Amino acid sequence: MKNLINIFCLACLICSCHTIIAQESASADNLQEKPEDYKKRSPIYDYSEKQLNNTDTIPDFVSKRNKLKIEGTIYESDGVTPAKNVLLFIHQADEDGNFELKKYNKKRYVHHRGWVKTDADGHxxxxxxxxxxxxxxxxxxxxxxxxxEPGKPEYKIETFLFDDDPLLSNKRSKVKREDVGDRILKLDKKEGLFVAKRDIILGKEVESY
Structure with missing residues (x-):
């Protein structure tokens, strides 16, 4: 009889602990409540501020054949003053031209993506x-x-293109090389990876800026 009482008390204790843990977990979830527009908002906001700096690596970078380093400076609208604390988000297709989709917190996103925040020099x-x-x-x-930009809504700019893309030289292409010169990445091979430069002037590529 004594053993039965001990077992019963132990079971009650386990249930009690489980309830407390469940409540703590629920409280943690409440502290991390997602914004109402989480699913519809721009993916540029889906990052952790504490981890953001002026350099980022796209998922699967290490396993890819044609590794690429893109670097540049973002300038204020005058084209001279470096723009600091500007967020730049990119996403892209894989090497087969497919946008690999993932799902997190019931929201779909492109797997190959990344975020940076420019430093004091706009880099x-x-x-x-x-x-x-x-x-x-x-x-x-x-x-x-x-x-x-700090204190402003997000906006899309023109896509980054590639100098060796045969479609840029195709007469039937809607995009003409001479019209997109600033957007074209010219690739140089250095130490096992391609390197390209892409500077950005805020507002230059947006009609309503």
Missing amino acids: YTFYTFVPGKYIYGNELKQILPIIK
């Missing part, structure tokens, strides 16, 4: 890879960027 660096183009389409190889 940023991405370690990524050269994307492919969809085999059944006429899309250019490109990287898609979004900008967020």
Whole structure:
């Protein structure tokens, strides 16, 4: 009988502890409540502020054949003053031209993506890879960027293009090389990876700026 009482008391204690832990977990979840517009908002906001700096590495960088380092400076609208604390978000297709989708907290996102925040000199660096183009389409190889200036809403800028893309030299292409010169990444091979430079002037590529 005594053993039964001890077992009963132990069971009650376990249940009690389990309830407390569950409540603590629920409280933690409440502290991390997602904004109402979480699913619809721009992916530029889906980052951890504490981990953000002027350099980021795209997922799967190490395993990719055509590794790419993109670096540059973001300038204020005058084209001279470095713009600090500007967020730059990019996402891109994989080497086969497909946008690999993942899901987190019931929100779909492009797997190959990254964020940087410019330093005091306006500098940023991405370690990524050269994307492919969809085999059944006429899309250019490109990287898609979004900008967020301090105190202003986010906005898209023109995509990063690639100098060796044959579609840029195709007479039937809607995009003409002479019209997109500032957007074209010219790749140099250095120490096992391609290196390209892409400077950005805030507002230059946005009509409503």
